[in-house]
Amino acid sequence: MENTASCSLSIEKRYDHLKSFSNNIGGLVLELKDLIKVHEILIYKEKLKTSEKDRIKKQQxxxxxxxQELEIIKKENVKMDEQLKYYKRIDGSINSQINNVSENIQKVKLNINMEQKKKMEMTKNINEIKNKYSKTLKQKQLVSEKSSHLVKNTIGKTELSKEVNKEKCKDISKETRYKNTNQIFNAPKAEDNNIKKNNEAAQMSKETRI
Structure with a gap:
């Protein structure tokens, strides 16, 4: 009986010991789980830190x-501004040249119109001079024809008078011949004077008409 009681006591002690050991193991397991969770949390935090660093580095x-792209764009903008200024200068120069050319064209047109007017006036004056000259020439021709006609008539009359006087002189005396001869020689002079007077009158009439 005593052996049986002692065995049961030892079994109970072992059971209690196993139970306490089991409880201790359960507590250790729980602690291990907690430690694992804490470790996972720490790992996650570290990952977060690493990813944040990577993200920050990537953002940087x-x-x-x-x-760098902004600097390149700024440089390109500066170049474009310079080119734009250059093209504006060229455009201004072209516009100035166009204005100068248009002004020169207007001046040339005005000069051409003035030259045409002068040419027309000169042509008009030349035509007037031609008409006056033609009229004067016709008047001269008429005067010349009249003068030549008068001269021919006068010469014919003079020659006829000379022939008649010569015939008469054959039958008259020397004194009468001398007188008749004087008359014969004086008659052409009178005719010449008449011709001169007629020519002078025609010349004065011509100058008056001019």
């Missing part, structure tokens, strides 16, 4: 790239 790299 992107920002640097953007800054």
């Amino acid at each position: 790299d992107d920002l640097l790239v953007l800054k």
Whole structure:
């Protein structure tokens, strides 16, 4: 009986010991689980930190790239502004040249119109001079024809008078011949004087008409 009681006591002690050990193991398991969770949390935090660093670094790299692109764009804008100024200067120069050319064209047109007017006036004056000259020439021709006609008539009359006087002189005396001869020689002089007077009158009439 005593052995049986002692065995049961030892079994109970072992059971209690196993139970306490089991409880301790359960507590350790729970602690291990908690430690694992804490470790996972720490790992996650570290990952977050790493990813945040990577993200920040990536953002910094992107920002640097953007800054470089912005500098390139600024340089391109400066070049474009310079080109725009250059083209504006060229455009201004072209417009100025166009204005100068148009002004020169207007001046040339005015000069051409003035030259045409002068030419027309000169042509008119020349035609007037031609008409006056033609009239004067016709008047001269008429006067010349009249003068030549008068001269021919006068010469014919003079020659006829000379022949008649010669015939008469054959039958008259020397004194009468001398007188008749004087008359014969004086008659052409009178005719010549008449011709001169007629020519002078025609010349004065011509000058008056001119």
